[in-house]
Amino acid sequence: MNVAVVVFPGTNCEHDLVHAVRTLGGEPELVWHRRRDLAGFDGIIIPGGFAHGDYLRTGAIATMSPVMTEVSRLAAEGRPVLGICNGFQILCEAGLLPGALIANRDLSFICRFVDLEVVDAGTVLTSGLEPGTRVRLPLNSYEGNWVDPGGSGRVVARYLDDPNGSQDGAAAVANDAGNVVGIMPHPERASDELLGSADGLSLLESFLGSLVRA
Amino acid sequence: MKVTVTVNRRLEIADPEGTTVERALHDLGYPEVRTVRMDRVIHMEVSGGDPVSVRARVEEMCRRLLANPVLEDFEVEVDG
Numbered sequence: 001m002n003v004a005v006v007v008f009p010g011t012n013c014e015h016d017l018v019h020a021v022r023t024l025g026g027e028p029e030l031v032w033h034r035r036r037d038l039a040g041f042d043g044i045i046i047p048g049g050f051a052h053g054d055y056l057r058t059g060a061i062a063t064m065s066p067v068m069t070e071v072s073r074l075a076a077e078g079r080p081v082l083g084i085c086n087g088f089q090i091l092c093e094a095g096l097l098p099g100a101l102i103a104n105r106d107l108s109f110i111c112r113f114v115d116l117e118v119v120d121a122g123t124v125l126t127s128g129l130e131p132g133t134r135v136r137l138p139l140n141s142y143e144g145n146w147v148d149p150g151g152s153g154r155v156v157a158r159y160l161d162d163p164n165g166s167q168d169g170a171a172a173v174a175n176d177a178g179n180v181v182g183i184m185p186h187p188e189r190a191s192d193e194l195l196g197s198a199d200g201l202s203l204l205e206s207f208l209g210s211l212v213r214a
Numbered sequence: 215m216k217v218t219v220t221v222n223r224r225l226e227i228a229d230p231e232g233t234t235v236e237r238a239l240h241d242l243g244y245p246e247v248r249t250v251r252m253d254r255v256i257h258m259e260v261s262g263g264d265p266v267s268v269r270a271r272v273e274e275m276c277r278r279l280l281a282n283p284v285l286e287d288f289e290v291e292v293d294g
Contacts, residue, residue: 107231149224165230
């Protein structure tokens with residue numbers, strides 16, 4: 001399955017992601033944010049980092065990049081789209097996911113492993129897992145505190161503790177259709193026991209398993 | 215003309231930065247500070263002769279980029 005890994009100026013997790021996707025038998029390709037056509041890709045992943053320096057608001061400038069018009073178009077058609085960390089923030093800013101991400105409750109950049117529990121197995125990220133599955137992933141973010149004033153956002157996975165004040169304990173959320181998912185901790189950084197956990201592979205494998213040839 | 219945009223986080227949305235500054239001011243000996251909100255002010259120079267249409271364009275910029283409608287309100291001041 002062909003996976004577009006979108007790269008903005010300031011993205012910094014793309015190679016980890018390419019490695020993890022390739023390990024699972026997927027065919028990842030790095031695509032620059034100026035690209036306007038992603039029609040040939042079966043799925044799209046927006047990795048973490050600091051797209052466009054996180055200026056104005058985290059993720060805000062990235063939504064103006066040409067590639068995002070195409071991501072929005074394909075998301076509306078049902079194509080699986082995953083945003084990790086900064087990618088999650090970008091998808092919220094683009095209006096493809098509910099809510100927004102603000103500074104962590106304690107104003108600290110959190111950089112440690114966290115435990116999550118999958119609570120909704122009906123999304124492209126979790127369809128291969130059972131509800132209640134627990135995974136251990138690294139969290140590396142300052143703006144990881146998800147707020148959804150409307151209160152209708154679909155929560156996909158929750159933190160077992162409460163590292164950042166995120167509403168409803170949300171670590172991952174989806175759109176109503178379940179084909180667009182954002183997750184704050186990093187599955188790709190937990191893709192080998194050498195890294196302290198390989199739990200992220202189960203999520204990425206589930207994502208790849210949800211892809212249909214474009 | 216000079217345009218000033220103030221982007222305010224809505225009161226019902228937590229402002230961890232404001233809360234931290236508020237606490238620091240209390241520690242510094244200013245217990246009278248009741249609330250602190252860290253808003254963003256954007257100064258622009260915009261060409262155009264008609265303040266009404268300048269305002270309309272800037273308000274559109276706010277809706278599309280400068281403010282996040284999930285979290286924030288905005289005020290536009292045009293100094294013709």
